[in-house]
Amino acid sequence: MRSTWIRxxxxxxxxxxxxxxxxxxxxxxxxxxxNTGKTRIAKTVEFVCGGKETPFxxxxxxxxxQVTFITNDGEVSLSxxxxxxxxxxxxxxxxxxxxxxxxxxxxxxxxxxxxxxxLLGIEPTRRIxxxxxxxxxxxxxxxxxxxxxxxxxxxxxxxxxxLFPKSTTLTTLTQSLSSLLVLVQDDKxxxxxxxxxxxxxxxxxKAVEQFIHQQxxxxxxxxxxxxxxxxxxxxxxxxxxxxxxxxxxxxxxxEQQRQTLLDQDARTISHISQLNQQYEHLEVLIRQRxxxxxxxxxxxxxxDLQLQAMKxxxxxxxxxxxxxxxSSIHMSAPTEQDILVVSTEIEHIHGIQADVETDLAILAxxxxxxxxxxxxxxxxxxxxxxxxxxxxxxxxxxxxxxxEQIAHAEQLHCGICGTPGVACPFQQxx
Numbered sequence: 462m463r464s465t466w467i468r469x470x471x472x473x474x475x476x477x478x479x480x481x482x483x484x485x486x487x488x489x490x491x492x493x494x495x496n497t498g499k500t501r502i503a504k505t506v507e508f509v510c511g512g513k514e515t516p517f518x519x520x521x522x523x524x525x526x527q528v529t530f531i532t533n534d535g536e537v538s539l540s541x542x543x544x545x546x547x548x549x550x551x552x553x554x555x556x557x558x559x560x561x562x563x564x565x566x567x568x569x570x571x572x573x574x575x576x577x578x579x580l581l582g583i584e585p586t587r588r589i590x591x592x593x594x595x596x597x598x599x600x601x602x603x604x605x606x607x608x609x610x611x612x613x614x615x616x617x618x619x620x621x622x623x624l625f626p627k628s629t630t631l632t633t634l635t636q637s638l639s640s641l642l643v644l645v646q647d648d649k650x651x652x653x654x655x656x657x658x659x660x661x662x663x664x665x666x667k668a669v670e671q672f673i674h675q676q677x678x679x680x681x682x683x684x685x686x687x688x689x690x691x692x693x694x695x696x697x698x699x700x701x702x703x704x705x706x707x708x709x710x711x712x713x714x715x716e717q718q719r720q721t722l723l724d725q726d727a728r729t730i731s732h733i734s735q736l737n738q739q740y741e742h743l744e745v746l747i748r749q750r751x752x753x754x755x756x757x758x759x760x761x762x763x764x765d766l767q768l769q770a771m772k773x774x775x776x777x778x779x780x781x782x783x784x785x786x787x788s789s790i791h792m793s794a795p796t797e798q799d800i801l802v803v804s805t806e807i808e809h810i811h812g813i814q815a816d817v818e819t820d821l822a823i824l825a826x827x828x829x830x831x832x833x834x835x836x837x838x839x840x841x842x843x844x845x846x847x848x849x850x851x852x853x854x855x856x857x858x859x860x861x862x863x864x865e866q867i868a869h870a871e872q873l874h875c876g877i878c879g880t881p882g883v884a885c886p887f888q889q890x891x
Contacts, residue, residue, distance in 0.1 A: 465532045465580045470505055472517065473525040480523075486531070494730055494842075495849070496723045507610045509539045509549065511565045511573050511602070517543060530580055537580060539573075549573045567601060577602040581644070589639035604640040705867050712860040719853045726845040729838055736835040743828040750821040757814040761807055768803045771795040 471481035482491075482502060491499050504516035509528040517523040527540040535555035541548070546565070551573075553560045558580070563573040575585045578600065588597040589604070607626045625637045693704065774794050781790055 465530055465582075467506065467528060468531045468536070469527075469529040470502055471527045471529075472505060472521075472523040473527065474522045475524050476522070494726075495846075496727045497730070503610065509541050510577060510606070510610065511549070512610075515543050515546070532580060537576070539576070549576075551576055555579070567603070574602045581605070583643065587643065589636060589643060591636045591639070598636070600640065600643060604636065605644060608644070705864065708860060708864055708867070712857065712864060715853060715857045715860065719849065719857060722845055722849055722853065726842060726849075729842050729845065733835065733838045733842065736831055736838060740828060740831045740835060743824055743831060747821060747824050747828060750817055750824065753817050754814055754821065757810050757817065761810045761814070764803055764807045764810070768800065768807065771800050771803065775800070 466486045467484050469481055469483050471479050473479045491502055493499055501516050504512070504514060505526045506528050508514065508516045509526050516526060524543045525540055526543075527538060529536060529538045532555050534557060535553065537551065537553045537555050537558050540550045540552075549563045549565060551558065551560055551563055558576055561571070563571050563576055565573060567574050578585055578587070583600060585599075587600040589600050590596065591598050608624065624641060625634070778794070782788070783790055
């Protein structure tokens with residue numbers, strides 16, 4: 462597979478204003494608080510690659526999503542508008558990818574599927590095996606998109622492996638494995654692979670049997686869990702179905718609590734940002750006042766020294782002859798008016814300094830209040846995150862696991878009578 466990475470992800474508003482995030486080759490981490498747009502970045506990439514969900518909301522006024530890829534042979538930029546969702550525009554300097562408009566539909570003659578495969582270095586004519594007789598189908602972007610763009614609901618699932626789509630079944634497992642082989646080894650399926658020896662056949666058969674036994678071992682605890690839920694439901698006078706519905710309503714209520722807390726925390730974060738700006742502005746004003754006070758103190762000290770010299774000159778006459786060159790010195794003593802002018806200037810400076818010091822005290826008090834409020838909001842944000850991570854999310858995850866286990870177990874059918882596991886007489890021991 463060729464080296465391909467994303468250089469830029471951007472969203473363009475109706476008025477032409479663009480918001481963009483630039484990435485580098487290698488690992489890039491997008492870090493931030495909850496509900497600040499991290500998921501939107503991933504959804505923008507998925508939307509540009511043909512995804513169904515629009516990444517923008519009406520409040521943001523964005524209408525065009527754009528992603529720029531860097532390949533070994535040039536740059537390829539994909540853009541898609543929310544107004545013409547079935548068309549993706551491509552601008553390319555890569556000879557393997559032609560610029561132009563492509564359709565989201567894979568059935569179209571000019572499908573975006575060919576561009577996405579070219580970014581991976583896979584020819585559109587590549588085919589993959591779908592069963593043990595090596596029946597082949599066309600390789601498509603959908604066969605590997607779960608590896609390139611991992612959905613949120615698949616990140617935390619315990620099994621199966623994230624290498625396979627969440628909906629992988631026994632009938633699609635071979636196709637998924639063939640897709641992985643193409644990505645990892647770039648192996649092609651040819652006619653020589655359609656023959657196998659007797660020992661290979663036995664080995665494959667044994668592997669299939671082991672896989673089946675492993676699946677049965679995995680099913681057994683799910684059935685036991687369903688039985689536990691059935692007993693709980695019976696004690697509450699409900700069927701498993703009504704118990705499952707009640708559990709889903711509780712999970713929805715918990716999710717609403719989670720969303721309410723996230724909305725509240727988003728307002729808290731916005732307030733924290735405003736308080737930080739206010740505090741930084743106040744700090745600048747306080748520093749300015751301190752510099753002014755220092756300058757006024759220096760000016761007053763300089764004039765006071767001059768005043769003391771003038772008063773000294775009034776009581777001590779100046780020498781009439783220079784002690785070094787013996788020339789005559791003609792200098793008149795300062796008058797009372799001169800002394801009064803300097804004294805008045807000193808008092809004026811002290812008055813201005815007092816006003817600045819009063820202003821400084823007011824600013825310092827205001828800064829203290831802003832800082833205390835900022836600390837309270839930061840504490841509230843930490844408490845929100847603690848409540849979310851320690852209380853709400855564990856409860857939601859536990860309830861979701863119960864819902865998935867019950868829903869999955871209800872789909873299990875007995876191999877003897879074909880009855881769902883919860884109602885099967887053989888599994889109930891009757």
